[in-house]
Amino acid sequence: MPNDQKYLEKIKQSIIDGDDQVSAAATREAVEAGVDPLEILNNGLMAGANVVGQRFETGQYFLPQLMLAGRALKAAMALVEPELKEKYAGEARAASDTGVVVMATVKTDIHDIGKNIVSSMLTASGFEVYDLGVDVPIKTIIAKAQEVNANIIGCSALLTTSMPFMRDLVNLLEAMGERQRFKVMVGGASVTPEFTEKIGADGTARNAVKAVQLAQRLIREQRIETGATA
């Protein structure tokens, strides 16, 4: 519907501008006008987040813009989420490609600015995030993931010397027979796609917006895998 498009454009722009008042107002308008909440999520909010991510990549946007975009997302999500649940009931998460994420800076590292930004972007995008903080033993991370029945474990390390603990986490999951149950995403200043592949994690992202996209992709993959095995 062309009318929908007008609402969606406005929502998308509010995310790009990082304006949480406009994003909330525009989302409310759209919901009241009967726009499908999934449309709002994917073609409004996430479309805006995409642009923010691209601008962050080229350096046009920076951390403050990213934080503001996160807030604008969060304000809008608060309105979209109940609609999603109502319309898609138990399927809301499936429909929105979100899920439960356990986040932590691994044992031996206490640097957390990057991890915090990813946590808040994930929350803003509708994920249920359990952020365990810094210097977290891998057993604690796994125990929490089991307890909350997480879809994804996200772990971070800034220091090169702390990165081996992410490998240990993947290995421990294997040893426990729990590797298939959780997707593992890793991040931090020194983490590369090669490292990610080497330790057998499921993905890494260069910035917080990409991390959200990665998490959504992992959720989709997981759905297909579990669907296939079910």
Added chain:
Amino acid sequence: MSTQKHKIIFQPMGIRAEVEHGMAVRTAARQAGVAIDSICGEKATCGKCKVVLQRGNFPKEAITSLDQHLAPPGANEIKYWDRRQKGLIAQGEDPSAFRLSCQARVLGDVVVFVPKSSRSVQQVVRKAARERNIDVRPMLRKIYVELDPATLANPLADWERVKAALSIADPLTRGPNDLPLDIPKLSIDLPALRDLQRILRQGDWRITVTVRGGHEVVRVEPGFSDRLAGMSIDVGTTTIAGHVCDLHSGEVLATADMMNPQIGYGEDIMSRMSFAAEEDRGLEEMHRVLLDSIDRLARQAARQAGMKASEIVELVIVGNTVMHHFLLGLDTLYLSRAPYVPSIHASLDVRARDVGLSAANPGAVVHLLPVTASFVGPDNMGVLLAEAPHEQDEVWLIVDVGTNAELVLGNRERLICTSTPTGPAFEGGHIEYGMRAAEGAIESVQIDPQTLLPRVKVVGSELWSDEPGAPPARGICGSGIIEAVAELYRVGLVKPDGQFDLSRSSPNLEIDGDKVAYVLTESSLETIGRPIPITQEDVRQIQLAKAPLYVAAKYLLNRFGVERPDRILLAGGFGSHIDPEKAMLLGMIPDCPLDRVHAVGNSAGDGARIALLNRDKRGEAAQLLQRLERIELPAQPGFQDQFTLALHIPHMVDPYPNLEGRSPPRDIDPMVYRLFGDHIPGIDRPKPE
């Protein structure tokens, strides 16, 4: 497993080596003594290790060098070159000959050319001894004694005979700054004892004895000898520099320096710690290469001073905590892991031979200054001894900048220190055309505020690029990047939030779709063959590097309870090359009158020399260790908000009255209200104890 070997030749050095099948070119180069740069730690991202395959038949060497003699590039390397292919073609190069030596594995005989930009042995070493007034109060003393020869009637052992003579000679030969002998406790070091009988007879019962600390003989020489030499050494992450000194006069007899050979294992300290932890015998190897180079440095400096290295009877070695641990062969694993605890805080006296050093005298002792913390090491203690903030009424801020920055704030009342990672940007890493401060690296930048045109100066030349005869630039080093970004901000091409201002037009501003860059200079053909730009992403990297530095200073100022320091000292080789005004424009350092910001050069090395010449300073260091308060930055409340505020150039809100008239007018960026509302976060001042 195949143990097949291949021949490899490195040009233009002409170094030949045999290499195991499958070994990376860079590893082979390292074994052959050819140092090839790497900033990324062999992750195929920095491109500093690029080499060019020389194809063809080289009959003189009996080598046929072919493409298939290097394993084809993997996904990472392909990704790296994809982006650069056009530039290489435009320059008339064949991109398929270019390889990353950290990735390319040798499968057959090859000849590779190592371009100048990839060689890591040409850094400008920025460490010379500074004139300083040092009280000479050496730890050692030389005493000449004449003995009655042993006879059948008086068969007293040689050592007891020497000891008796020393007790008589001590008061007669003691200078005002000499330590008195503690005769009852006086002992002799085993190597000296082994020499004693022979030397006594060789010198016809006249010998010169070197006594350390008033209680131990460490050396015996036949006849009269006056020369008492020691060496101070500063082991930096990149360079090792040392001075051989006369311990009587305090004079510097010779100065020598070299690259830290560990660079071959990784440019930054974290990758070397990873190497030590992850590789089989990695720690041992880091220990060994350091010892080898210190021995070589000692021999080289001694030769320059016209003596043998075995004349050196005392060494003071400083370095960061990781170098301290590598030197002693201590595990570095726990230094980098929370709670970041070093093996030892206290200063140490260790025999050079126990450390594993062999060039100095067998009785020589290495003194190591105290370790404050994992990331605040003996080098920092050296800086404190040299600059003496603890003797001042003024409040001084001392900043030592590198990939890790150490900061100390205080005066005679109180001293507080902290450290913060700044990332590799200040050393040219993560910067598109970044390089270390080697010949041809842009180190100074000026932008004309009217024409918005740049001119640059490169390391190794006094000429600006618009002057005839100026050499071409090959890349940009840390100080150059800082100057470039500060200048871009000063002339208004970069806004306080770090974005390029696209409403300004400059012929050097290049806009390619989403990508914006400011071109500093045409570069030389030999190396890159493209103009050297500062990209938007480069500006972001500098913002990320400078913000934690400012935040660290702010937490220290807050803890101390002052608004701004009375004086700022920029320590280290890098600090000496930063223009204080530009550092302040960028917001690397807090506000302070500009004439009170000083570069103090290599004070860590000066501190080592001070501790070498004046034993009392070693006690002073021990007291400083007790007094230094430490702040662990990331653990501080509000750190993330302060970091966000400090990303702006020079800062989102904090005033810089001393920049008035030098920076563009500063309006409050409405961004701050959008981020924080009406309550801009400050740091809660800790309650007085």
